[in-house]
Amino acid sequence: MRIDRLHAMTVFVRVVESGSFTRASELLGLSRASVTIAVQQLESYLKVRLLQRTTRQFKLTPDGAAYFERCVRILTDVDEAEGGFETKAPVPRGRLRVDMPPALGRVVVMPRIHEFCAQYPDIDLVLGFGDRRVDLIQEGIDCVIRVGELEDSTLVARKLGVYQQITVASPLYLRRNGTPETIGELERHYAANYFSNCTGRIAGLKFIVDGRLEEVYMKGDVAVNDVEAHVQSGLDGMGIIQAARFLTMPYLDSGRLREILPDFPAPAMPISMIYPTSRHLSLTVRVFVDWTTELFRNSALVAPRLPARPKHNASVYAAECDESSGRDILSVQEETSLAT
Incomplete structure (x- = not known):
């Protein structure tokens, strides 16, 4: 079967990111039938099922999740290669979905989020507030703010501050x-x-x-x-x-x-921004990560450095769920520098 693979990849990525075939068709300016056919042709070409469909929704298969990450990298490479010929610097744009703990989001992020929106008017920002377990790839979430000790995995973490x-x-x-x-x-x-x-x-x-x-x-x-x-x-x-x-x-x-009991402090926990690993981080995610890092660095509400950890069992030290060792969003590897 001969298909336009780059087009099919683009359609597939938009379907996953938007969470809907209908929404993807609107974003791409295509009919819903064209979007459905493009994904079906891609699955036939690859000889794997990428999406597990029901009458009302779909879910990425394990193969689909892995292929989605590769498609994002490839399309980012293409955009950057083409952008090298533009006379103007690329502009962050598109939908950006972020999840964070409610209290941390309300007290630290929301009082300043209007500044981010004014600085990047072409970004359609979708903020979720919760501490439930989330799957970034399956749910189309670009990045999350979480509290607690983090383990190693295919996700990347940038430390923002300290939850004391x-x-x-x-x-x-x-x-x-x-x-x-x-x-x-x-x-x-x-x-x-x-x-x-x-x-x-x-x-x-x-x-x-x-x-x-x-x-x-x-x-x-x-x-x-x-x-x-x-x-x-x-x-x-x-x-x-x-x-x-x-x-x-x-x-x-x-x-x-x-x-009370000031001589016996509670253990501090790191606050981290977490997102899927990628050789090239999308510009839209990158500017939000950078903006949030600066926000927390300058905030009087969260300390910029984490005190030395006490001797203890790590499974006891970590708090539950979103204040956990990262089990709510898989586990992560610490980032030394953002991909460029």
């Missing part, structure tokens, strides 16, 4: 129950507990004691799976909590929360 937690309680709670001075005294106290969306397990309070990690599980009358609801439960005097410093800072300043 702090142990706090409300003045109301401390008046009723006293202020603990040691880790051992927590046995007679209550926690407003947090549980993982992924595992459903209650997360213990984590402390660095003499260079080692200790995890304490406490009794409590309530457990929530949302970080802002978790902070609210602490404000309402329902127990001791560990929460991000950038979320608790306004309440510490106003006196509605007080730091």
